[in-house]
Amino acid sequence: MNITKLTPWFLFLCLILLSDYRKVKAHERTQKDGIFGFKAKTLFVFGDSYADTGNTPFPIAASWRFPYGITFPGSPSGRFSDGHVSTDYLAKYIRLRRPIVYKWGRYTLPGSQVARRGMNFAYGGAGVFQTIYEVVPNASVQIDSFEHLLRRNVYSPADLNSSVAFFSIVGNDYLAYARRNGTKQGRPAFIRKVVKQILLDVKRIKDLGVRKVLVALSPPQKCWPSLVTPKGCDTNDTLAHLHNSLLRGGLVKLNNEKVDNNDKSFLMFDLYNAFLTIFKNKGAPGVSKFPEPLKACCVGTKPGHSCGDISLIGEKLFSLCKDPKSFFFWDNVHITDQGWRSVFSLLLPDSKF
Numbered sequence: 001m002n003i004t005k006l007t008p009w010f011l012f013l014c015l016i017l018l019s020d021y022r023k024v025k026a027h028e029r030t031q032k033d034g035i036f037g038f039k040a041k042t043l044f045v046f047g048d049s050y051a052d053t054g055n056t057p058f059p060i061a062a063s064w065r066f067p068y069g070i071t072f073p074g075s076p077s078g079r080f081s082d083g084h085v086s087t088d089y090l091a092k093y094i095r096l097r098r099p100i101v102y103k104w105g106r107y108t109l110p111g112s113q114v115a116r117r118g119m120n121f122a123y124g125g126a127g128v129f130q131t132i133y134e135v136v137p138n139a140s141v142q143i144d145s146f147e148h149l150l151r152r153n154v155y156s157p158a159d160l161n162s163s164v165a166f167f168s169i170v171g172n173d174y175l176a177y178a179r180r181n182g183t184k185q186g187r188p189a190f191i192r193k194v195v196k197q198i199l200l201d202v203k204r205i206k207d208l209g210v211r212k213v214l215v216a217l218s219p220p221q222k223c224w225p226s227l228v229t230p231k232g233c234d235t236n237d238t239l240a241h242l243h244n245s246l247l248r249g250g251l252v253k254l255n256n257e258k259v260d261n262n263d264k265s266f267l268m269f270d271l272y273n274a275f276l277t278i279f280k281n282k283g284a285p286g287v288s289k290f291p292e293p294l295k296a297c298c299v300g301t302k303p304g305h306s307c308g309d310i311s312l313i314g315e316k317l318f319s320l321c322k323d324p325k326s327f328f329f330w331d332n333v334h335i336t337d338q339g340w341r342s343v344f345s346l347l348l349p350d351s352k353f
């Protein structure tokens with residue numbers, strides 16, 4: 001065999017090796033930079049109690065009472081959980097310090113270290129519209145606060161250009177609709193209104209200069225422990241299905257509006273499928289086991305009471321499970337530390353939780 005016959009094969013082989021090498025490189029890059037595809041340096045969070053890390057004021061929130069916070073940080077910290085919530089896990093995932101809560105960070109000076117940490121504008125009870133909790137700022141007001149900080153130049157254009165946002169408004173609008181005795185017939189129209197407002201909100205965040213926005217889809221709305229019957233819960237959840245399909249469609253459209261639509265600005269955080277996977281498997285494979293995933297760890301002992309309630313004479317009006325680690329739901333609505341860990345391990349498989 002002479003060399004001229006060999007050369008094409010040799011080149012071919014080199015090309016294969018080279019392309020494999022490229023693939024490995026690309027793979028390494030996505031592993032390192034995660035879903036966002038670049039090294040995010042600042043995290044902004046807008047949302048409700050699933051994301052709040054202490055904004056909701058003391059007197060109105062159970063999150064400031066025992067036993068909230070018993071796993072982390074050991075005492076109540078304003079988180080609606082026994083420990084970490086979504087914001088904490090997301091910050092950990094992108095290897096950033098936890099964003100400071102707006103309540104403490106609102107007077108921050110431009111360029112300070114505190115500002116660099118990013119900020120959490122989420123309030124327990126928030127929706128895109130006014131909810132049953134009147135004092136709680138809706139998503140638009142949360143974004144107004146962000147815009148105000150930008151006008152004060154608390155964040156430089158470079159800070160913003162390497163920032164990501166998490167938008168997590170997942171159900172208080174529907175709770176408010178039910179409390180206002182909204183009709184079943186009127187519900188689809190209301191869902192359209194909510195999703196339309198979410199899309200306006202996330203686009204506004206992006207237009208303010210944030211590089212990418214991660215948007216939470218709705219979890220199943222009928223599987224809160226308080227609504228679960230002995231037969232389980234109805235996972236054929238038309239409300240959540242309509243909400244999520246409209247939201248997905250809207251986000252895809254927003255992504256396609258961009259000239260460079262390979263670099264997607266809007267990403268989805270699919271709580272619906274994460275929850276269902278956890279319910280079905282009684283946990284997240286290799287991460288957690290929840291023998292009764294639809295039961296809450298901390299519940300009121302009498303109707304009308306909930307986790308954290310005490311009577312006027314200081315009597316406990318709730319019961320607490322022995323091992324919060326073996327529960328997905330912390331109270332009738334919120335997720336345990338271990339529950340959130342499981343959700344993140346499912347939705348961001350390159351994470352190490």
Ligand SMILES: *[C@@H]1O[C@H](CO)[C@@H](O)[C@H](O)[C@H]1NC(C)=O
Binds near residue numbers: 139140141197
């Ligand atoms: C949010 O709340 C503010 C203040 O209460 C209100 O003016 C605004 O209309 C609300 N936004 C939406 C979208 O409902």
Ligand SMILES: *[C@@H]1O[C@H](CO)[C@@H](O)[C@H](O)[C@H]1NC(C)=O
Binds near residue numbers: 157158161
């Ligand atoms: C933002 O960062 C990207 C990538 O690093 C860069 O290409 C782009 O020009 C920057 N945009 C601004 C407004 O600084």
Ligand SMILES: *[C@@H]1O[C@H](CO)[C@@H](O)[C@H](O)[C@H]1NC(C)=O
Binds near residue numbers: 179180181
């Ligand atoms: C909703 O209906 C219930 C009972 O039918 C009633 O007691 C309540 O006042 C109504 N709430 C509103 C906001 O209309």
Ligand SMILES: *[C@@H]1O[C@H](CO)[C@@H](O)[C@H](O)[C@H]1NC(C)=O
Binds near residue numbers: 236238
């Ligand atoms: C889900 O519910 C709708 C009506 O609410 C029904 O038409 C549909 O067949 C159900 N799907 C499943 C898989 O049960």
